[in-house]
Amino acid sequence: MADVLQLNTNSLQVPGEDRSASTSPSGSPSPSRNECSITPLTPSPSPRTEVRPRVARPFSVVVAIDFGTTSSGYAFSFTEDPETIHMMRRWEGGDPGVANQKSPTCLLLTPDLRFHSFGFAARDSYHDLDPEEARHWLYFDKFKMKIHSTSDLTMETELESVNGRRVRAIEVFAHALRFFREHALKEVKDQSSSVLEGNEVRWVITVPAVWRQPAKQFMREAAYLAGLVTPDSPEQLLIALEPEAASIYCRKLRLHQVIDLSQRPVTNVLDVEGSRPFDSSDRYIVADCGGGTVDLTVHQIEQPQGTLKELYKASGGPYGAVGVDLAFEAMLCQIFGADFIESFKAKRPAAWVDLTIAFEARKRTAAPGRANSLNISLPFSFIDFYKRHRGQSVETALRKSNMNFIKWSSQGMLRLSAEAMHELFQPTINNIIKHIDLLESGAVAASAGDNDKGSAFERREIRTTMQFGDTEIKVTAVDVATGQLVRASIDFLSN
Numbered sequence: 187m188a189d190v191l192q193l194n195t196n197s198l199q200v201p202g203e204d205r206s207a208s209t210s211p212s213g214s215p216s217p218s219r220n221e222c223s224i225t226p227l228t229p230s231p232s233p234r235t236e237v238r239p240r241v242a243r244p245f246s247v248v249v250a251i252d253f254g255t256t257s258s259g260y261a262f263s264f265t266e267d268p269e270t271i272h273m274m275r276r277w278e279g280g281d282p283g284v285a286n287q288k289s290p291t292c293l294l295l296t297p298d299l300r301f302h303s304f305g306f307a308a309r310d311s312y313h314d315l316d317p318e319e320a321r322h323w324l325y326f327d328k329f330k331m332k333i334h335s336t337s338d339l340t341m342e343t344e345l346e347s348v349n350g351r352r353v354r355a356i357e358v359f360a361h362a363l364r365f366f367r368e369h370a371l372k373e374v375k376d377q378s379s380s381v382l383e384g385n386e387v388r389w390v391i392t393v394p395a396v397w398r399q400p401a402k403q404f405m406r407e408a409a410y411l412a413g414l415v416t417p418d419s420p421e422q423l424l425i426a427l428e429p430e431a432a433s434i435y436c437r438k439l440r441l442h443q444v445i446d447l448s449q450r451p452v453t454n455v456l457d458v459e460g461s462r463p464f465d466s467s468d469r470y471i472v473a474d475c476g477g478g479t480v481d482l483t484v485h486q487i488e489q490p491q492g493t494l495k496e497l498y499k500a501s502g503g504p505y506g507a508v509g510v511d512l513a514f515e516a517m518l519c520q521i522f523g524a525d526f527i528e529s530f531k532a533k534r535p536a537a538w539v540d541l542t543i544a545f546e547a548r549k550r551t552a553a554p555g556r557a558n559s560l561n562i563s564l565p566f567s568f569i570d571f572y573k574r575h576r577g578q579s580v581e582t583a584l585r586k587s588n589m590n591f592i593k594w595s596s597q598g599m600l601r602l603s604a605e606a607m608h609e610l611f612q613p614t615i616n617n618i619i620k621h622i623d624l625l626e627s628g629a630v631a632a633s634a635g636d637n638d639k640g641s642a643f644e645r646r647e648i649r650t651t652m653q654f655g656d657t658e659i660k661v662t663a664v665d666v667a668t669g670q671l672v673r674a675s676i677d678f679l680s681n
Contacts, residue, residue: 245388245422247378249370250431252288252392253362253405255330255478255508256546258305259288260370264378272377274370291477293362295324299353304365309543312536317567320536324351326358327539328508331478333359333401334394335504341407348535356408363391363412385422389414392428395474395481395500427500429474429481436472437487437494469497473622480505480618482625503621507549509614514545517610521587526575530568537567552607560607561599569598 249262260274273287289305294312296302302323303311312325324347332345332355344352375382391409393402402425409415415422474481481502486495519527531538541564548560569580576583581594591606602610650663664671 246382246386247374248388248390249374250390251366253330254291254476255328255506256291257288257477258291260366262370262374274373290327291330292327293358297322301361304362313540315536317534317536321349324349324353325535325539329358331504331508333404334397334479339400339404348539350532356411359408360411363409363414367412367414385419388422390424390426392426392431394479394502395427395429395483396479396502429472429483429500432474433472433483433485433494436470475618476506478504478506478508482622498625501625503617505614505617505621510549510610511542513610513613521589522572522583526572529575530571534567534571537565540565541568557604559601559603561595561601563599
């Protein structure tokens with residue numbers, strides 16, 4: 187028995203209630219680009235057209251975009267030499283003389299919503315705007331998490347810029363992807379001895395494992411809007427899970443590059459053990475700790491083919507470094523008042539961005555063994571605005587807050603002790619540890635259940651076939667042991 191999922195117009199949600207087995211009539215129209223149906227990776231032919239064998243497209247280059255919450259970048263390789271990976275090297279802005287393999291995920295739009303800049307250029311341009319002028323420009327950063335946190339994601343979902351103005355999220359993502367496309371293709375052409383056609387490029391965009399299907403489809407639609415590929419060639423774009431991409435990389439590593447062998451007794455056997463590659467006896471967890479999310483996968487390498495076997499479903503949560511930023515903002519609200527912080531963000535948006543950049547720079551130098559304090563510069567406009575707003579100095583507010591691990595420097599800086607930084611990091615770290623513990627216990631329990639012949643649960647091998655159409659997905663499931671059809675359904679919205 188096959189279940190068919192009908193898709194809502196102009197929505198990225200797949201309804202979970204109406205799962206009656208049906209097929210679309212042969213004359214049903216194809217969805218428009220404003221509709222966000224599940225686009226087939228290998229589109230099924232229309233009943234009216236002649237069925238022709240599909241020929242694999244010979245891609246010449248693969249470009250992979252790591253679209254991160256806080257930082258983004260890309261890499262590419264030519265199919266004739268896939269082991270040679272070229273990291274991106276052309277970023278506008280940033281610190282002079284410093285090679286940046288990633289750029290901040292920041293986008294700046296003009297007051298009339300035209301693209302101005304991305305990355306370091308966007309950050310620096312926004313910083314240099316006159317405070318009054320900056321209130322009319324639209325600056326977006328760390329906007330990727332909005333896609334994960336929105337439960338009713340659609341093509342009309344909006345993002346709020348720093349100054350409070352709202353723009354459709356699909357347009358913000360398309361601006362960023364379009365920038366990547368132009369940037370990457372220019373560098374690819376510089377490295378290529380031949381002229382590349384647009385259909386010779388295979389694009390890969392990585393997304394968190396915890397993203398639901400609507401969010402993944404949203405990213406695909408943004409790529410179409412950005413011109414990476416066309417809806418007629420969906421196979422030219424691959425949406426890959428971030429931790430699985432990391433796990434494929436781990437497959438090429440030697441054991442000593444992953445496991446700390448320094449504490450083990452040095453023996454000739456250990457030397458051989460440490461230099462060997464992963465084999466079928468090795469099971470490993472990849473924890474992809476990013477800016478917005480932490481994704482976990484559990485894999486095992488299958489020999490001799492060297493493929494990856496998924497031992498446990500990819501999982502994770504919003505436990506990335508943004509949690510530390512939110513903890514810092516909560517600390518500022520506790521000291522200076524939530525109403526003041528909200529007012530400052532609205533009235534002095536560029537200065538607020540400067541403050542978050544200053545914290546980000548110091549956050550990256552924090553370490554468990556560090557004992558000395560960290561200085562975080564407060565913008566002059568923050569100090570002045572607080573005095574006008576509250577009628578007292580920042581130093582007075584710090585004294586009244588009774589936060590002994592935060593001091594005021596006469597040079598206009600907050601001095602955060604090692605204890606203060608620990609307090610900011612700890613909630614996020616605890617979430618990561620808790621999730622890994624749950625994953626390990628779940629994996630152990632599943633393994634024990636597989637080996638327990640007396641288990642109350644009977645294991646069944648079900649073989650499924652999914653047929654992707656223009657407006658529906660048809661699923662057929664068969665019990666291998668009995669040959670009987672079984673009921674099957676797809677849930678794109680649950681974790």
